[in-house]
Amino acid sequence: MKIVVTLDVNGEPRQALADGRDTLLQLVRDQLGLTGTKEGCSNGNCGACTVLLDGEPVCACLVLAAEAQGAHVTTIEGVAVGNALHPVQAALIKFGGTQCGFCTPGVVLSAVALLDRVAVPSDADIRYAIAGNICRCTGYGKIVEAIQAVATSRQEASR
Amino acid sequence: MQELHYSRPTTVADAVVALARPDARVLAGGTDLIVQVRENRRQVAHVIDLKRIPELNAITRQADGGWRIGAAASVGRLGRDAAFAAEHHALLDSARLIGSLQIQNRASLGGNVCNAAPSADAVPLLICLGARGVVAGPGGRRTLPIVEIATGPGRSSLAAAEILVAIVVPAQTGRWAAKYLRFTPRREMDIAIAGVGVWLQLDQQSAITGAAITLASVAPTPLVAAAAQTLLVGERLSPKLIAAAAQSAADEARPISDTRGSADYRRQLVAVLTRRALEACAGELGIHGT
Numbered sequence: 001m002k003i004v005v006t007l008d009v010n011g012e013p014r015q016a017l018a019d020g021r022d023t024l025l026q027l028v029r030d031q032l033g034l035t036g037t038k039e040g041c042s043n044g045n046c047g048a049c050t051v052l053l054d055g056e057p058v059c060a061c062l063v064l065a066a067e068a069q070g071a072h073v074t075t076i077e078g079v080a081v082g083n084a085l086h087p088v089q090a091a092l093i094k095f096g097g098t099q100c101g102f103c104t105p106g107v108v109l110s111a112v113a114l115l116d117r118v119a120v121p122s123d124a125d126i127r128y129a130i131a132g133n134i135c136r137c138t139g140y141g142k143i144v145e146a147i148q149a150v151a152t153s154r155q156e157a158s159r
Numbered sequence: 160m161q162e163l164h165y166s167r168p169t170t171v172a173d174a175v176v177a178l179a180r181p182d183a184r185v186l187a188g189g190t191d192l193i194v195q196v197r198e199n200r201r202q203v204a205h206v207i208d209l210k211r212i213p214e215l216n217a218i219t220r221q222a223d224g225g226w227r228i229g230a231a232a233s234v235g236r237l238g239r240d241a242a243f244a245a246e247h248h249a250l251l252d253s254a255r256l257i258g259s260l261q262i263q264n265r266a267s268l269g270g271n272v273c274n275a276a277p278s279a280d281a282v283p284l285l286i287c288l289g290a291r292g293v294v295a296g297p298g299g300r301r302t303l304p305i306v307e308i309a310t311g312p313g314r315s316s317l318a319a320a321e322i323l324v325a326i327v328v329p330a331q332t333g334r335w336a337a338k339y340l341r342f343t344p345r346r347e348m349d350i351a352i353a354g355v356g357v358w359l360q361l362d363q364q365s366a367i368t369g370a371a372i373t374l375a376s377v378a379p380t381p382l383v384a385a386a387a388q389t390l391l392v393g394e395r396l397s398p399k400l401i402a403a404a405a406q407s408a409a410d411e412a413r414p415i416s417d418t419r420g421s422a423d424y425r426r427q428l429v430a431v432l433t434r435r436a437l438e439a440c441a442g443e444l445g446i447h448g449t
Contacts (some may be wrong), residue, residue: 063206
């Protein structure tokens, strides 16, 4: 039995047919073709499939597609504005916070959610916010520096 | 592969009716259930999503000062309730040990209780705080202490067609403090080898009027260290008393040896964690020199 799921993805109304067992991850990648969201462990440990569900980071592999009925979902494809990268994306490039890139979409969304919620995150806040995003390349130092730099420049801009 | 039917009732009564099928399971955060279903470790044909039932999502302060936490409310939402966070920071800290932020934005306290893992991080302090579960079933509603829900790893005392509706944390009175500490090889995203929740209540002269100690990961269910509790009540905190309570808790633990730690190691961890949790409570209550 297929379910019609109607939801808002990156600010656009979308509709997709999902199986009862399908996850939000499958809906986003296979039905909507938004393959920036990555499948890693499929059990909530790695964070590669992180998307924002009604503004909060979640593992898309742990949400049934049917549960997303009426939800607002932000994927990595939705964070840039036109051709301008989101400041978090730009900072990750500048600071070398991305290597193989597989964890990067999830890291970006976790960081975007943190910066939306906390004006001046501490080093510990940043590390806790990305604790669910496993990165095997960078050692995290450069990712933390990049997120810190975005927070600092945002603070300076608001003065 | 078996088909999975999804339903989303909006009342407890409808959810109880839907759950009457033997192949049905309730879904709250889904952080355990969805993995089990997708890996075919659990045969489920119907999932009943509880998150659209207002009562299961509500977090409310009751007239008597207690808190009623909807069983499906996420840990993330609980943390965003500033009044709850201010009063129950120790309980919240223990719930925030569950997985990552991504997990906490889905996972519920009710799920942590009903999944009945011996290592459930939020459960020891719920037990220490005297929390009760409100359960709805075909025969109506009943309440029971949270400590009576888990009966073994993954097994609960709830009947097949019963649903945990809410967790009620009673009003805490007097000078009190609580602390949950666990030991894990990794700091985040890991399962406790041993955990200890402590709750202390003092009178104005700093004599202990109430004490609760609940252990995690050292028995088939969360375990109340009753003898250690008894040692504390009526006494004043001192290094000697803390050491005696810590040793008693370690003696009461019934750990097994497995890949994550030996029984002896777990017992030693219980002693150390009990001491540190008691010292943390003492510090919060302004008692020094312990």
